[in-house]
Amino acid sequence: MNRVADLQKENALLRAQLAERDAQISVLNEQLKKLFKQRFGASSEKSSPDQLGLFNEAEDVLAEDVAEAEPEATPVKGHTRTRKPRVSIPDHFPREEIIHDIPESEKVCPHDGSTLKNIGSDDHEQLDIVPATIKVIRHKRLKYACPCCEGHIVTAAKPKQPIEKSIASPGLLAFIAVQ
Template sequence: MSSVVHPTQKTCDLQAEIAKLTAKLAQQDLHIRWLEEQLRLSRYKRFASSSEKQSPDQVALFDEAEQLQDEASEQEQEPDTTATTVTAHQRKSRKPRIPEDWPREQIIHDLAEADKVCPHDGTYLVHIGDEIHEQLDIIPAQIKAIAHVRRKYSCPCCEKYIVTATKPKQPIEKSIATPNLLAHVVISKYADALPLYRQVSMFKRIGVELNRTTLANWMIQCGQLVQPLINLLAEAALAQPVVHMDETALQVLNEPGKSPESQSYMWLLLTTGHQPVVYYHYHSRRHADVPEQLLGDYHGAVMVDGYDGYQSICQKNQLTRLGCWAHARRKFIEAQKSQPKGKAGKADQALAYIQKLYAIERQVKDKTVDERLKIRQTQAKPIIDKALYGFLGGSI
């Protein structure tokens, strides 16, 4: 026998079902919007420019009120003046100048003897001056062989004592490379970004036969020679009150114990100031023990991104962990790119606030430490406390 459901109970059940379906639809709508944002962001990363520059017009959307207020204040303070029009001018490019202390070679261009006579009265012409035009010339690389001749002497009486003159110690003993040649290859590769295979071709053009393996071995041994300097750089960096750290993925072929497709990492430790240090450290993996190895017993402030691997050393050494605005800004850039085209949103507003902070940093770039601190406390801190954090707190 079927039971009869009371109309009131049936209505309540239907309302509950409607509410449940409505909540489910809302949740699905949120998920669809999230998927659409991820799709837009993925398309942007794949096909669009990777630049993170912001349009000044886009930034001005969120500080228009402040600009108008500043303009109004200026109008109240400044007396009326007659507008003047300044004609536009083109920036003139400066010609390269040759330093005065560089050696000069004069090439005299003189008249033939027959031309040194006046065509009007036949009088012999007198030298009254010169017109000088200087050019910059370059002497191509020159290769020479250096023969170290070590004189040998012996006693003519006993003929038992033989002595040979010593020669200066070489960076790489029994190698054909002089210190100058090694320095040339190092600078070309690491300062001028010339790969070793290109240098091999350049040497071949001037008649020197070297192979890439030989140059690579030289670079490895030079790295071992400069290791004491590298250690001093690391010590100098850790003597500073603030250090910056980051890590970049790279691929290393034929690395023992790893497949060619796996990633290794180049870790960076950097300082700023009068004598900045840029210290690179290679490691086969990305792990918390790497920053612990690099920082050791350092006690100061470290500026890093959001990678959790830095938290262990920060807690262990009680380091002040500083956030990087460039990394924080990148998240808002990604949020901005995932917005519907032509629509401004909260990400644009946050980027406008960060842009103001960047403007303040450009302003204090050449000022003293105390001046920078004062300006940051009076101008940047209110933006962070009231505008940016207030905006984020109400939006999350």
């Protein structure tokens, strides 16, 4: 019985502490609201919109007439961004293909040892100039894949370029520098 009385006293004490904290939280919330209103609310220098409209009946009637005369909404055409197309070389220039292949030793799958088969190529075109003639050099990097597991794909190494991701070959750059 003594244990029950102790627990009831402790419960009453905890309830009193909880009520005190709730009161303190409500006071702090009110202070916070007041500070937010001072900081972000309407300034005392600004007048209320209700006060401005006390003697403007004639202007209200005029504003209603103007509002009736104007359409309510104006449709606006949507805008979508367009991507700049990559520079393409015209088809009328003669083309020369250079094939870059991987060594025979790399044409074997490391997983099961079967021979890789050609599945295509990654093509990259450059504009080259030979004095008085222009031609396109197409670099073909052959790609190989394992026919059994189809998980191993190998592509030939790309040759070094004077300017990466450029369509200008070393000959064209030299021509431009000299001219």
